[in-house]
Amino acid sequence: MIQKRAAERKDTAIVTLSRVSKSFGSEQVISDLSLNINKEEFVSILGSSGCGKTTLLRIIAGLLKPDSGEIRRRCERVAFVFQDDRLIPWKSVLANITAVSHEEIATNCLDRVGLKEALNKYPSQLSGGMKKRVGLARALAFGGDLLLMDEPFGSLDAVTKEKMIELVVELRNKSGFGALLVTHDPFEAAELSSRVIVVGKAFKKVKEFEFGHPEKRTLSDNMSCAQTLLEELRRISSQSE
Incomplete structure (x- = not known):
């Protein structure tokens, strides 16, 4: 079943990364990463600060070139919510x-x-x-066909944050765009995503979770998913110490 889902994702992917690596000087930020993002799929990359999440978004958007590997985009327009305001x-x-x-x-x-x-x-x-x-x-x-979001809900109070999350979900359901969110918040990732990829430094430690469509989950389900993600973050952190 897992192999079948992977094949289906490859067939419907709007972005495909194959063995992508990126370094800045002597520091390797992304190492041998392969990833598909589907049309109409909401994927989150969850990891601590400095693990290469922003670099990944910039590579997908075409703002950075990888040192090696291949990127294929099957989308005409890519929208980007930057971590800083860029106004x-x-x-x-x-x-x-x-x-x-x-x-x-x-x-x-x-x-x-x-x-x-x-x-x-x-x-x-x-x-x-x-x-x-x-x-x-x-x-x-x-x-656009793909929405990239780099910590888009930072600096927002809890009520406003929830309203913005609901807005993104509503518009995604209406427009059918694919989305990739990078965050360090397990609950944020669980609430928005059908698929969450937890990463460590340079994306060397990767574990993928498939939670199903978020609209079919209850608050209790999301809390349980977030706890699972938090435990995985702790595991990766302990291994890197």
Whole structure:
């Protein structure tokens, strides 16, 4: 059954990485990584800070070239929610988003993230959490077949974070885009994902969990999944000490 699922993922993959490696100087950040991301699939990469998660996203987005290995993309447009806000400081919130989309779509996306009243403000006038929401709105306005998210819910309070997670799930269900989230939060990964890959340094220690469609799980199910992921993180951490 596992082999069958792997074959199905390969056939429907919008991104395929084959034996990808990347180093910065003498430090190897990603080592011999193979990964498929399916159309309409939500995958999370879970690991501690500094394990190469952001580097992986940048390679998939085409912002970095791997040292070795092969990447195949079967998607025309890739949207990216960066870990830092990446907003143009001299442009208003609305102008930052209309740079990638039409004004009507930009305004609607700002409304969906609760920032319609802030569309004429500048990044310097926003809190860290508000900047995060602008970054999410910009990625959603851009659209695409694949959404890459690098710690997109950092700096958000608990209530706002939950609303943004619900928004991403709703839009993914409507639009059918694939998504790859990198995070260090086990519950965040469990709540959003059908598949979670737990990684250690340089992606050398990898374990994959398939939890099924998140909408079919209860809060109790998600708590159980998160506990499983946390235990795996602890195991990997203890082995690296």
